[in-house]
Amino acid sequence: MRLSDLDTPAIIVDLDIMERNLRKAADYARSNGLRLRPHTKTHKSPALGRRQLDLGAAGLSVAKSTEAEVMLQSGTSDLLLAYPVIGRQKLQRLTEIARRSALTVSLDSLAAARPISDAAREAGVEIGVLAEVDVGLGRVGVQPGDELLSLVSGLARLPHLRWRGIAFYPGHIKELDDRGRADLETLRSTLFDTIRHLEQNSLHPEIVSGGSTPLLWYSHTIPGMNEIRPGTYIFNDRNTVYSGACTRADCAATILATVVSTAPGRMIIDGGSKTFSSDRLGYTADVTWGEILEAPHARFHKMNEEHGYVDLHAESTAFSVGDRVRVLPNHICVAVNLHEQVYGFRGDEVVEVWKVEGRGKLQ
Numbered sequence: 001m002r003l004s005d006l007d008t009p010a011i012i013v014d015l016d017i018m019e020r021n022l023r024k025a026a027d028y029a030r031s032n033g034l035r036l037r038p039h040t041k042t043h044k045s046p047a048l049g050r051r052q053l054d055l056g057a058a059g060l061s062v063a064k065s066t067e068a069e070v071m072l073q074s075g076t077s078d079l080l081l082a083y084p085v086i087g088r089q090k091l092q093r094l095t096e097i098a099r100r101s102a103l104t105v106s107l108d109s110l111a112a113a114r115p116i117s118d119a120a121r122e123a124g125v126e127i128g129v130l131a132e133v134d135v136g137l138g139r140v141g142v143q144p145g146d147e148l149l150s151l152v153s154g155l156a157r158l159p160h161l162r163w164r165g166i167a168f169y170p171g172h173i174k175e176l177d178d179r180g181r182a183d184l185e186t187l188r189s190t191l192f193d194t195i196r197h198l199e200q201n202s203l204h205p206e207i208v209s210g211g212s213t214p215l216l217w218y219s220h221t222i223p224g225m226n227e228i229r230p231g232t233y234i235f236n237d238r239n240t241v242y243s244g245a246c247t248r249a250d251c252a253a254t255i256l257a258t259v260v261s262t263a264p265g266r267m268i269i270d271g272g273s274k275t276f277s278s279d280r281l282g283y284t285a286d287v288t289w290g291e292i293l294e295a296p297h298a299r300f301h302k303m304n305e306e307h308g309y310v311d312l313h314a315e316s317t318a319f320s321v322g323d324r325v326r327v328l329p330n331h332i333c334v335a336v337n338l339h340e341q342v343y344g345f346r347g348d349e350v351v352e353v354w355k356v357e358g359r360g361k362l363q
């Protein structure tokens with residue numbers, strides 16, 4: 001099948017670029033003594049998880065218990081569920097997963113940890129835990145220092161749980177501008193102090209799990225971090241370019257769309273918020289929804305659910321109904337979650353189709 005045979009809108013992935021991205025991150029991790037545990041929320045496909053493992057990942061990360069079930073199909077023997085697991089049904093799933101793979105959960109309270117310990121005891125399994133520490137995002141995580149110490153001391157005492165270390169997510173650093181560099185410096189000293197504080201109290205974290213795609217290539221400069229969980233790096237997107245962690249040439253995934261209507265200075269493409277998602281570009285004031293590769297001066301400035309509005313006043317290329325364009329989305333992870341499948345191509349040929357098995361797996 002050729003790209004021109006695909007129905008639109010469709011997410012298409014340039015396999016040469018994707019494989020280069022995977023190899024580059026695996027080589028970087030290996031040469032810096034970091035364990036690579038990619039976050040699979042970006043592709044949500046066991047086949048791609050398998051490829052990450054084959055290219056050097058030590059295990060995989062997921063956000064939800066149902067995603068973890070799906071990702072077992074990759075054949076992984078080591079999963080990190082990087083999200084607090086709360087609720088009876090999820091605990092049941094957790095213990096089933098722990099029978100089939102080494103499993104670690106990151107969490108930030110004993111209220112979350114105790115039921116996991118109870119469920120693991122009942123099921124006769126052991127589950128690893130990482131204490132989540134907030135390094136500036138203000139999402140989940142206890143504060144570094146005494147709060148962390150008290151959480152870790154509590155975790156280390158709970159039966160059928162194995163306290164393995166700490167986890168953090170520096171999602172507040174989206175770009176290495178002055179503010180980003182200052183935040184990165186703060187992150188370095190926070191982690192240094194945090195690990196020293198734990199060690200002074202005879203608590204030695206075997207795993208210090210963190211990282212993100214914007215900070216991927218700075219991972220070796222973050223003291224004590226020995227495991228990284230980038231997700232977006234497999235495809236990259238407009239946000240990754242904006243962060244400085246890649247160039248446009250490193251963006252593997254685009255969304256193929258068809259022009260369905262034209263008027264002077266405007267065209268409508270066959271995808272809106274249900275195709276691209278409504279995620280904006282980084283922390284910027286920019287309100288555009290993607291870059292049209294064939295029309296660099298066009299502005300994809302507005303969306304309804306199924307309509308994409310493209311302003312062509314500054315663009316010299318003319319478009320007709322039926323033309324196809326490729327759009328680099330702001331945030332590929334949420335776009336993938338909206339699509340049933342993703343197509344891998346080389347040159348003009350579609351050579352692989354991956355079902356997005358983890359889409360909609362929210363529990």
Ligand SMILES: Cc1ncc(COP(=O)(O)O)c(C=O)c1O
Nearest residue numbers: 039082169212213229230231232
């Ligand atoms: C806990 C956690 N770890 C890792 C990642 C991957 O980060 P990135 O999307 O920058 O690759 C995310 C992304 O949302 C995350 O929430």
